[in-house]
Amino acid sequence: MELWSFYFFAKLFLYYKEYIKFDVTYNLLFALFLTIPIPEKIRFRGVIVTGRVALGIILAISLLWHDSWLPPPTEGASFLMSQGIPSTEYIYSFLMRFYNPKVFMLIGAIFSFCWLANKFLKMSTLVLICIMSLIPLKVFGEPNSQELTQTVDAFFDSETTRVTRYEKPEAGHPDFDLVILHVCSLAWADMVDVGMDKDPFFRQFNYLFTNFNTVTTYSGPSVIRLLRGNCGQQRHGDIYSEAPRECYILETFSDVGFKNYVTLNHDGKYGSFAEEITNNHGRPGPMNLAGLPVQQNMFDNSPIYDDYFTLSRWWENRLVSGEKAAAVYYNTVTLHDGSHWVGQKEWWKGDRKAQYQEFLTKLFKDVTRFINLLSSSGRNVVVVFVPEHGMALKGSVIQAPGLRDIPLPPITNTPVAIKLIGKQFNGEKVHQQVIDAPTSYLAITNIISRFVEKSPFTPEGMPGKTFTHTIPQTDYVAENQSAMVVKSEMKHFFFGKEKKWIELSDYEIK
Structure with a gap:
């Protein structure tokens, strides 16, 4: 087997460090394929040896990808084709996140x-013994998939029966405006990672969700x-099909008396984001941004x-519109x-x-400043702050920083908050109610x-603590195109390209 042993021992090292999985059956079959002796006197032996090496390299790469936590290659290619190619600077920044000096040094060791031991030991036997030692884990260590x-x-059967119903106010329209701030790339784990999990920003909100699941880790599905x-x-496979009209929040907002608006702080072209809003009844289109100051550039250099x-x-x-009640979906x-500051070298x-x-820090200051602007207007406003998903700043052993293919809890668990702005709330101490039960969009x-x-904003003011006790809870199920993570009996399980739990x-x- 010669230096093929390095391939297997390196993978076993990565497996024990939990950087990859290790399919015992496929790896054992591959090792046996490499150890099949080729007789010295067989005709075209050189061609056969070269062919096995070439085929072995292809199989080795394919098997390594199979054992990795990465999505299927076809999904990655499809994602790039549909989303567009980022700038070369971003690609460089992204690839550098995979570099781990300690791991590379150990693989070098x-x-x-393997190079030295190959002269004194029968490495093929050692490789086969190591692989076969994992067979008991395969037989007894896998969860009950069925x-x-x-x-x-x-x-999912239960979820199909759950719908939020709206009753139109007696006045014909709500007595408040509604602002939904949809924020890209912010999870509790990200704030912890930069030391901002105790930032006073969220103290100004009347309701704070600490166990909210965004379900997905990408902007479009979010x-x-x-x-x-x-x-x-x-x-995930159903969200791109038309849903019943009652599911669309902007339709129901319109039904109960809100005038709807859509606003973004970007052009909405990447990933056809603005198109996704329109497809989900987000009419009219986004507000004109001409003349507004540009503070940053995206990874594709758009403003x-x-x-x-x-x-x-x-x-x-x-x-200026004079509407009695307005609702805006805002995405940042x-x-x-x-993303990077304009002109940053x-x-x-x-x-x-x-x-x-x-x-x-800039985002928190801007949102706080906007809240103060709303407060000074004298109007009643409900502000909903809800992130799309996290940034994955830190990453994990199975997923490099910035990668979000696997919807892990540190990426999907985001801070969601609701603030009431009105005469009886402005300037008063906020008595925040924390909702720590598992929730998702239905709770919002x-x-x-209600x-x-x-x-x-009636004289009775904000509902009491019992108000939050009846908010619908949602079990943790997070999903992307080819990956699902569920929480069952206090444990997390992953379902990916191997089609098993x-x-x-x-x-x-x-």
Whole structure:
């Protein structure tokens, strides 16, 4: 087997460090294929040897990808074709996240061992023994796939029955405006990673969700799920099909008396984001951004506009319109991976965490400034702050920083908050109610519908603590195109390209 032993020992090392999986059956078959002796006197022996080496390289790469936590290659290619190619600077920055000096040094040491030991030991025998030692883990260590699949099927069956209903106010329209701030790339784990999890920003909100699941880790699916938030959670494969009208929040907002608006601080072209909004009943289209200050550039060098000035322009337009009640969906990519200040030199070489902290500080200041602007207007406003997904600043052993193919809890668990702005709330101490139960989008729409039905801006004021006890809970099921993570009996399980359930350890998640 000669230096093929390095391939297997390196993979076994990565497996024991939990960087990859290890399919015992396929790896054992591959090792046996490489150890089949080729007689010295067989005809065309040189061609056969060369052919086996060439085929072995192809199989080795394919098997390594199979054992990795990465999605199928076809999905990666499809993603790039549909989303567009980022700038070369961003690609450089992204690839550098995979570089781990300690791991590379240890793999180098394994190579040296295999090269030296090959002269004294029969490496093929050693490789086969090591692989076969994992067979008991394959037989006895795998979770009950059928039971987990039935649990997930039952979850989605139950979700199809859940719908948030709205009752139109007696006055014909709500007595407040509604602002939904959809923020790209912000999870609790990201704030912890940059030391901002205790930032006072969230103390100004009346309701704070600490166990909210965004379900997905990508912007397109996230906006679809939010804009269909009146209905229970759908499978990923179903979100691109038309849903019942009652599922679309902007349709129901219009039905109960809101005038709808859509505003972004970017052009919405990447990933056809603006198109996804339109497809999910987000009409009219996004507000014109001409003349607004550009504060950053995206990883594809498209402009990112200042959050405060973008929001304040919408507010000016809203006041001029004279509408009795308005609702806006606002999306910001200020925190998006690869974003950088306008004119920033060699941004791709900078400290990602330091840059992220700067962007997050700016975002918090802009949103707070906008809240103050709303407060000074004298109007009643409900502000909903909900991230799309996290940034994955830290990453984990199974997924490099910035990668989000596997929807792990540190990426999907985001801070969601709701603030009430009005005369009886402005300037008063906020008595925040924390919701720590597992929730998702249905919880947000449930609260909004109850505010529409019974306004929190009446003399009775904000509902009491029992109000949050009846908010709908949602079990943890997170899903992307080819990966699903579920929580069952306090354990997390992953379903990926292997089409089987794998239990994830806390070490693999964090």
